[in-house]
Amino acid sequence: MFVSGGVVTGSIDTRPARVAAIRDALARADLDALLVSSLANVRYVTGFSGSNALLVITAKDCILLTDSRYATQVEEEVDGAATVRIESTNLWTGLWAQLGTLTSVERIGFESMHCLHCDFARLLEKGARWSWRPTTDVVETLRAVKDAGELAHIERAVAVAETALRRTVPMLRAGLTETAVAGVLEGHLRDAGSEAFPFPSIVASGPRSALPHARAGDRVLKTGDLVLLDFGAVTAGYCSDITRTFVLGRASDEQREIYDIVREANARASGAIRVGMTGMAADAVARDYIAGRGFGEAFGHSLGHGIGLEVHEAPRLSRVVESPLAAGSVVTIEPGIYRPGWGGVRIEDDVFLSDAGPRVLTGFPRDLHELS
Amino acid sequence: MFVSGGVVTGSIDTRPARVAAIRDALARADLDALLVSSLANVRYVTGFSGSNALLVITAKDCILLTDSRYATQVEEEVDGAATVRIESTNLWTGLWAQLGTLTSVERIGFESMHCLHCDFARLLEKGARWSWRPTTDVVETLRAVKDAGELAHIERAVAVAETALRRTVPMLRAGLTETAVAGVLEGHLRDAGSEAFPFPSIVASGPRSALPHARAGDRVLKTGDLVLLDFGAVTAGYCSDITRTFVLGRASDEQREIYDIVREANARASGAIRVGMTGMAADAVARDYIAGRGFGEAFGHSLGHGIGLEVHEAPRLSRVVESPLAAGSVVTIEPGIYRPGWGGVRIEDDVFLSDAGPRVLTGFPRDLHELS
Numbered sequence: 102m103f104v105s106g107g108v109v110t111g112s113i114d115t116r117p118a119r120v121a122a123i124r125d126a127l128a129r130a131d132l133d134a135l136l137v138s139s140l141a142n143v144r145y146v147t148g149f150s151g152s153n154a155l156l157v158i159t160a161k162d163c164i165l166l167t168d169s170r171y172a173t174q175v176e177e178e179v180d181g182a183a184t185v186r187i188e189s190t191n192l193w194t195g196l197w198a199q200l201g202t203l204t205s206v207e208r209i210g211f212e213s214m215h216c217l218h219c220d221f222a223r224l225l226e227k228g229a230r231w232s233w234r235p236t237t238d239v240v241e242t243l244r245a246v247k248d249a250g251e252l253a254h255i256e257r258a259v260a261v262a263e264t265a266l267r268r269t270v271p272m273l274r275a276g277l278t279e280t281a282v283a284g285v286l287e288g289h290l291r292d293a294g295s296e297a298f299p300f301p302s303i304v305a306s307g308p309r310s311a312l313p314h315a316r317a318g319d320r321v322l323k324t325g326d327l328v329l330l331d332f333g334a335v336t337a338g339y340c341s342d343i344t345r346t347f348v349l350g351r352a353s354d355e356q357r358e359i360y361d362i363v364r365e366a367n368a369r370a371s372g373a374i375r376v377g378m379t380g381m382a383a384d385a386v387a388r389d390y391i392a393g394r395g396f397g398e399a400f401g402h403s404l405g406h407g408i409g410l411e412v413h414e415a416p417r418l419s420r421v422v423e424s425p426l427a428a429g430s431v432v433t434i435e436p437g438i439y440r441p442g443w444g445g446v447r448i449e450d451d452v453f454l455s456d457a458g459p460r461v462l463t464g465f466p467r468d469l470h471e472l473s
Numbered sequence: 474m475f476v477s478g479g480v481v482t483g484s485i486d487t488r489p490a491r492v493a494a495i496r497d498a499l500a501r502a503d504l505d506a507l508l509v510s511s512l513a514n515v516r517y518v519t520g521f522s523g524s525n526a527l528l529v530i531t532a533k534d535c536i537l538l539t540d541s542r543y544a545t546q547v548e549e550e551v552d553g554a555a556t557v558r559i560e561s562t563n564l565w566t567g568l569w570a571q572l573g574t575l576t577s578v579e580r581i582g583f584e585s586m587h588c589l590h591c592d593f594a595r596l597l598e599k600g601a602r603w604s605w606r607p608t609t610d611v612v613e614t615l616r617a618v619k620d621a622g623e624l625a626h627i628e629r630a631v632a633v634a635e636t637a638l639r640r641t642v643p644m645l646r647a648g649l650t651e652t653a654v655a656g657v658l659e660g661h662l663r664d665a666g667s668e669a670f671p672f673p674s675i676v677a678s679g680p681r682s683a684l685p686h687a688r689a690g691d692r693v694l695k696t697g698d699l700v701l702l703d704f705g706a707v708t709a710g711y712c713s714d715i716t717r718t719f720v721l722g723r724a725s726d727e728q729r730e731i732y733d734i735v736r737e738a739n740a741r742a743s744g745a746i747r748v749g750m751t752g753m754a755a756d757a758v759a760r761d762y763i764a765g766r767g768f769g770e771a772f773g774h775s776l777g778h779g780i781g782l783e784v785h786e787a788p789r790l791s792r793v794v795e796s797p798l799a800a801g802s803v804v805t806i807e808p809g810i811y812r813p814g815w816g817g818v819r820i821e822d823d824v825f826l827s828d829a830g831p832r833v834l835t836g837f838p839r840d841l842h843e844l845s
Contacts, residue, residue: 301670
């Protein structure tokens, strides 16, 4: 069964419905076509997972341009969902040629958030015979609502990540470097079936756990350290994203206090999040609790973000997001408290939102785990 | 010793010289300032390795904006090389405030190849009081010429990758999945000290080796397969990028013939590449040889690319590059032959170019290795 990009669920190919939804959006925006340059959006619509592509969607056509490195792969993955053109030099040269063959195409949307200025300049210069209109989130809005096949892929990615974490925890001990821990974790991720790493694994110990995006360095783990692991798996293109924070040895009272606040903030947000709530309101559930406990300044980042074909996608749970959460969203919930020089705690789960309420996909325990 | 971003060699901080070179370029282009949005360029100039930053360089100032997640990390990494501003909401909001404090700044360059259309629209709207000019390759041109410290980091990244490959090869055997092989390789990369993976490791076996960017999948290795490994390491931010292709069991005559052609193309290009040669001419050394042996159509990608803080950077070795190669460049040389349904061979080395000639940094044998 063909599952690249999660486009097939059982025997149902979901790509035609996605193309149809984009065509509806184009009609509403009075556009004749959409130029898709986001690779994640290309994958969502066509199944193609390569690193170089442009896609043109019109009321009648769906044309995918890529280069010769992907000649074999693209046919396997797309399998009829789009007309494939292999360009020998530059995709943009191919684009002008393809557009030239299309009749009744004048007003073309492009993805403002996925089009570099240098490419925008091409549109205005070489593509001067068409009228180019910036669009935002045409495909992303569809992607924010996962179908059953996509949810299954994310659940599998969560399971892979949790399996890897379960196998890694018993190996955590003083004397290992953060990088060595990352290697153990990533080896287990691969063994459990992860196709790739959705982002550079974070292993941050001791004071480095106060750096929310510390990656892994050459610091050696010591007894008494907070050890923060933030990582994910990828299956069929879909990501998971999990964080757990451990204490190496017995937790101090201060470590336990901070940990308990973060755990409670996570539990409150995971329990309270609902379809129709704004990203801002969801964020506030955790933020207000942490602030009420006196650590508001120490939680500097947003509560969470959507996951799917990308590890950061719509919707966002942050102080500035006023749009309501849609049924079918999958988001991270990841409050944290960070104290420079001392350390930090973050607990991150992946949560599926349906009209029936939130379902936490991550089953790994959230209790404070003191590693012996 | 502070080595993040390779900005310090022994006791010499190379960042002031980089800022000075950018200021020279700004003066020549009649610009008052440069807005740097490429994260690799930000790292090159300031040492900051975070994932969210804007940098403004004027004749007098060097101002780095990032968010609170990086509050601790940025001070450690930048260590006085720039004035750091932590923005609590949006870097662009902070940008307008910072620019407002600068006198004699009117004409500002922005990075056309690293500025999204949506951000370009911000420049024109919220930044309307300044005059914005697209620039290309201001920082990249500097980065194409590696200093001794940067070369040392790349050599270390090559050594880490080769150590990992040496430890992985004895474990290659029929029955393993490509993903499992990737896990073994990546574990060894971590053990040998790689900070991260510069790109998703490619493990492509049997017919999948004909897919030049196949990543790793669930195919099981079989006797008689070509097995292609394309991967790299990262140390102090600098990347290596290596490919070797093996045969599982005894090579067929056809496998041996193709392998020998690719090996010879690699050797010819590595031996012939010189400072001052165009990227096109370097590409042609390998391409003409492969074409002369009858496989020109089967080598669809470029000969190589620069490596450094990014795994694909200037200079490019391809059919369309007419600019000459600079002394101090580090490039990949990676010819390949790909036959859909049958398989492919690629052999990739990292090569340092000085006025004294090319020096191949990769020492791993290029002879056909039949895995028993």
